[in-house]
Amino acid sequence: MRLPLQGALPNRIPVAGPDISDLEVSLVADAARGGFYQGANQYQSRFEQEFAGYVGVSHAVALPSCTSAIHLALAAMGVGPGDEVIVPDITWIATVAPVLYLGATPIFADVDPTTWCIAPTSVEHCLSKRTKAIIGVDLYGGMCDWARLRGLARAANVRLIEDAAEAIGSSWMNQRAGSLADIGAFSFHGSKTMTTGEGGMLVTNDGDLLARVLRLRDHGRAPNDFFFENEEVGFKYRMSAVQAAMGLGQLSRLQQFLDKKRRIFSLYSEHLAGLDGVTLNAEPAGLYNSYWMSTVVWDESYDILKKGVMARLAARGIDSRPFFNPLSSLPALSNIASAKPARERNKVAYGLSERGINLPSALCLEDDDVLWAACVLRAALESSRVAPVSARERPAAAVVPASPEKVAIPSRSAA
């Protein structure tokens, strides 16, 4: 049998990807052989216990994905037709899809211009008598203003979910991402800081929500039902032993991955310094940002949008990703009645989205890869610079010319 994937190295600079060592391989092999008979569920239970300990919560439930964790969270909270759930307009569609699975209505709140996470002032504006839950998303490793979100949720008597899919290892005032709401949800997709191939985790301190989640995730069976006496129609959301074994290995190496992500970010930060109107992920006081994706946004003094910059990087062998499109702009969601007012209201989300990209942040990157990506990005932006908005508004404003030819990009043999 050929194993064409073994040892394969990317010939482009990848935007995301994991670090898998012999430890994970041996744990997975053990689970493949031993995760049945008397070994059934042992890897899953250990992974759940160690993960809950890491995040600092009482309970963790291993699942096939973060999407399923959000689905279960909303279902356990009793969200259904007629209810509204407030979500940030900037996130991956997986945050909102489960709201629609349950027949509820998403309300798209604007995001904060600095953290890029849901803006509490906008949430306040979106609250109504029909609001049942708020989902905050810790975007790209940053974190929401959880103190204010919790205050708003408490005052309005609505539930709070933390979509921490992208933020394993981040913390705010020493409280880990995922532990700040009624339920937290994580993703272990292959692009994430730690992976189980595909997978997710739901965490909570609330025993009642946990009991509901455990029943719903197993086709409506009570956890100790040995006689197949399903009490309601639920879902089938479980993680396999092989995935849990991989997760255990990855969790034990998580700090190493976080150090690497922070190193990648610091290299971008250093090499993009001094570009006016260009900002990277924020790390306000009290936040430890896990920088899942080093991300750059630029202002209107650069006459180039995200697809243009992505094309410039791609031509040099560098993969990147677009800053998320506002959910209310997506063909899949734009017909929802609440999307139209969001398109008019969410100025920050729409502004950021056009002028931002995720930079290569894969765990396999070498410093040189990051420097090369920073160098090509810098050249792409510098050559697109027109002038600061204030200068352009003056009649005979001096435009700063920077033609691509003038920007020297060192050649690089193996990208």
Ligand SMILES: Cc1ncc(COP(=O)(O)O)c(C=O)c1O
């Ligand atoms: C913010 C956010 N929420 C949810 C998800 C869904 O995760 P999964 O693919 O594990 O379902 C992702 C994954 O990319 C995400 O980035």
